[in-house]
Amino acid sequence: MSVDDFVSHAASKWLSEDGPESDIVISSRIRIARNVTDQAFPMLSSDEDKNRLIDAVERATQSEEAKAIGRFEMLRLETLSPIDRMVLVEKHLISPALIQVQGGAVLLRDDEEIAIMVNEEDHLRMQCLLPGYQLDEAYRLADRMDDLFEETLDFAFDEQKGYLTACPTNLGTGMRASVMLHLPALVWTEQINRILSAITHVGLTVRGIYGEGSDALGNLFQVSNQVTMGQSEEEILGNLHSVVRQIIEHERKARSFILQEARTRVEDRVCRSYGILAYARQIDSKESLQRLSDVRLGLDMGIIDGVSASILKELMVATQPGFLQKHNGHEMGPAERDARRASLIRERLRQQH
Amino acid sequence: MLCEECGKNPATVHYTEIVQGQKTEYHLCESCAQEKGVAAYEALAGPFSINQLLSGLLNFDPLVKQRMEMPKSECPNCGFTFQQFKQIGRFGCPQCYETFDPALDSLLKKIQSSDQHVGKVPKRSGGVVALRRQLDDLRQELQERIREEKYEEAARLRDRIRDLERQIKA
Numbered sequence: 259m260s261v262d263d264f265v266s267h268a269a270s271k272w273l274s275e276d277g278p279e280s281d282i283v284i285s286s287r288i289r290i291a292r293n294v295t296d297q298a299f300p301m302l303s304s305d306e307d308k309n310r311l312i313d314a315v316e317r318a319t320q321s322e323e324a325k326a327i328g329r330f331e332m333l334r335l336e337t338l339s340p341i342d343r344m345v346l347v348e349k350h351l352i353s354p355a356l357i358q359v360q361g362g363a364v365l366l367r368d369d370e371e372i373a374i375m376v377n378e379e380d381h382l383r384m385q386c387l388l389p390g391y392q393l394d395e396a397y398r399l400a401d402r403m404d405d406l407f408e409e410t411l412d413f414a415f416d417e418q419k420g421y422l423t424a425c426p427t428n429l430g431t432g433m434r435a436s437v438m439l440h441l442p443a444l445v446w447t448e449q450i451n452r453i454l455s456a457i458t459h460v461g462l463t464v465r466g467i468y469g470e471g472s473d474a475l476g477n478l479f480q481v482s483n484q485v486t487m488g489q490s491e492e493e494i495l496g497n498l499h500s501v502v503r504q505i506i507e508h509e510r511k512a513r514s515f516i517l518q519e520a521r522t523r524v525e526d527r528v529c530r531s532y533g534i535l536a537y538a539r540q541i542d543s544k545e546s547l548q549r550l551s552d553v554r555l556g557l558d559m560g561i562i563d564g565v566s567a568s569i570l571k572e573l574m575v576a577t578q579p580g581f582l583q584k585h586n587g588h589e590m591g592p593a594e595r596d597a598r599r600a601s602l603i604r605e606r607l608r609q610q611h
Numbered sequence: 612m613l614c615e616e617c618g619k620n621p622a623t624v625h626y627t628e629i630v631q632g633q634k635t636e637y638h639l640c641e642s643c644a645q646e647k648g649v650a651a652y653e654a655l656a657g658p659f660s661i662n663q664l665l666s667g668l669l670n671f672d673p674l675v676k677q678r679m680e681m682p683k684s685e686c687p688n689c690g691f692t693f694q695q696f697k698q699i700g701r702f703g704c705p706q707c708y709e710t711f712d713p714a715l716d717s718l719l720k721k722i723q724s725s726d727q728h729v730g731k732v733p734k735r736s737g738g739v740v741a742l743r744r745q746l747d748d749l750r751q752e753l754q755e756r757i758r759e760e761k762y763e764e765a766a767r768l769r770d771r772i773r774d775l776e777r778q779i780k781a
Binding site: 293295297298299301302354379401404405408409412413414415416417418419420421422424425426427429430431433461485486487488489490491493494542543544578579592595596 | 613615616617618619642688689691700701702703704705708709715718719722723724725726727728729730731732733734735740743
């Protein structure tokens with residue numbers, strides 16, 4: 259694997275493959291924060307400490323147990339071009355914050371399902387990102403990575419406060435579990451705000467992946483646990499599961515409702531969007547996300563066929579500014595990007611037939 | 612209005628740059644503004660983040676205000692001060708939690724709903740903690756068996772509890 263392999267393909271495994279319930283659940287993610295005892299948090303730690311930590315993390319991936327989990331590659335952010343860094347953010351493999359810090363690095367498994375940020379806000383931020391509804395599988399994987407690193411690193415832990423993190427909002431389990439949902443029918447039927455506000459009452463938070471609230475672009479929402487203390491990992495996951503299952507149920511009902519009540523309107527919107535994506539010569543990322551969402555809905559509801567769900571998912575990432583520029587090999591202004599985005603979408607949709 | 616740079620996010624940063632009498636207006640989103648190195652932006656607007664919210668909570672807490680005058684206001688390990696924590700909402704090193712512990716109780720209850728960790732315990736460094744958790748569970752079970760008058764099982768549990776207690780001491 260090389261840097262180029264990671265940044266030149268839009269299709270991480272979480273994007274290219276489908277998982278359970280993938281007509282609604284795009285991906286499932288676990289993120290665990292850990293810190294070592296013998297260093298200040300990255301905000302204060304020296305360059306020497308940061309390098310030492312990166313080396314120690316890399317060394318931990320040489321063991322037999324690590325090799326049983328997969329092949330890993332460490333990427334130091336300072337060795338990457340600005341566009342490459344942006345691509346890693348757009349693929350959800352690193353946070354925007356990692357780009358801002360000194361001495362940041364990310365350890366990636368070759369299929370990109372595991373991404374471990376080193377020296378971000380915490381020493382380690384371990385992420386497992388799987389396609390579809392696979393929250394438990396993602397947790398098992400993250401738990402295994404945690405055990406692996408714990409063998410050689412001394413993690414800061416307190417009996418009462420749990421795993422110690424730079425920000426007290428991550429104390430305790432240090433775990434954030436989240437599910438990315440595609441909820442076009444709940445947005446269409448205007449039930450989304452009612453559901454979103456109910457979610458916040460049960461210790462979960464929800465936000466738009468792109469954009470905020472009911473204006474979430476592409477109708478993509480991320481539901482995650484709000485607190486990390488006072489609940490075990492299993493309770494956090496159980497709580498999230500029960501809410502996500504209900505949301506899936508509501509979205510399914512809303513989909514059959516709009517199909518019954520407004521079939522022609524739904525079909526019109528889906529097909530119009532498909533037409534625009536297939537023929538537009540200039541499209542901004544906001545519009546393309548919305549159109550891709552419409553087409554995806556049409557596909558999942560059986561209104562259209564001949565498009566693959568994974569291509570739509572892949573285009574969500576491939577049409578982001580960083581990826582477009584990577585694909586084209588140079589920096590572009592907004593107008594050039596809009597034109598390039600439109601032609602990329604046209605090409606990909608045409609390859610389908 | 613959308614950001615001129617990425618055309619993706621709403622433009623929330625508006626500013627006018629005057630270089631040698633040449634006026635240029637910019638309308639950017641937050642991330643592009645940062646990327647462009649608009650350091651002046653943060654100085655002007657101040658960052659808004661979870662950390663800032665946290666420090667807001669602290670500043671409004673009268674209890675914390677009193678404790679602010681505690682003598683120990685600097686972490687002996689990393690030199691981080693409680694004043695700094697109030698500003699950025701993050702600590703300097705793991706030991707800060709011990710240093711500033713008295714001031715944290717009410718804050719943790721506010722942001723975490725509980726101040727007791729009940730989840731995973733590290734296998735190696737958390738050895739004793741894990742044993743103590745096990746011990747608590749066994750003691751509870753013992754009480755139940757006694758209540759149910761299952762004395763044989765209770766005796767077995769009592770032996771295991773003694774073993775564990777010895778292990779923890781060692």
